[in-house]
Amino acid sequence: MNALDGKVAVITGGSRGLGLAIARAYAQEGAAVVIGSRSSASIEQATATIRTQGRQAGGLSCDVANFEQVQALAQYAIQQFGQLDIWVNNAGIGAPIGPPSIFHPGT
Numbered sequence: 683m684n685a686l687d688g689k690v691a692v693i694t695g696g697s698r699g700l701g702l703a704i705a706r707a708y709a710q711e712g713a714a715v716v717i718g719s720r721s722s723a724s725i726e727q728a729t730a731t732i733r734t735q736g737r738q739a740g741g742l743s744c745d746v747a748n749f750e751q752v753q754a755l756a757q758y759a760i761q762q763f764g765q766l767d768i769w770v771n772n773a774g775i776g777a778p779i780g781p782p783s784i785f786h787p788g789t
Contacts, residue, residue, distance in 0.1 A: 684712030690763040692716045692755060694746050695773035697724035704770055705739070706732060713768065714738035716759040718752075720745050738763070746773040 691708045695701040696717035705715045709732045718741065719725050725741035732739035740762045744755040759766045 684710070686768075687712035689713045689767040690716065690759055690765050691768035691770065692718060692759050692766060693770040693772055694718040694744065694752075694755070696770070697721060697728040697741070701770070701772040702728050704772060706735075708768070709735065709737035709739060714740075714763045716755065716762065717741035718744035718746070718755045718773065746771075 686708055689708075689712070691705075691713045693701050693705045693708070693715060696705045696715070697719035701717070701719075705717055705728065709715045715732060715738070717725050717728050717739065719728075720743060722743045725743065729739040729741050740758065742755050742758045744751045746752055756766055756769075
């Protein structure tokens with residue numbers, strides 16, 4: 683059993699560099715990963731790489747400076763994989779985006 687079996691992880695800025703390394707490591711440990719990036723092409727390439735290793739991966743174009751796009755990324759994870767357990771803020775902006783409850787509608 684892997685440490686992250688059954689978990690769903692969202693990684694912003696996850697299509698290259700450190701973000702992609704995090705996504706690949708989480709997938710290797712059993713998590714389904716959702717990659718957020720501004721580039722749809724880079725998302726497709728990153729998720730394809732993870733899937734060829736027999737792991738679950740999806741992604742959505744997301745600019746973390748846009749609150750609605752961040753919410754859409756969270757909803758995508760829930761729609762695709764049924765839950766959201768881990769959120770890694772790896773994208774290149776450090777501004778706060780709101781309380782964690784934004785990712786759990788109704789809380």
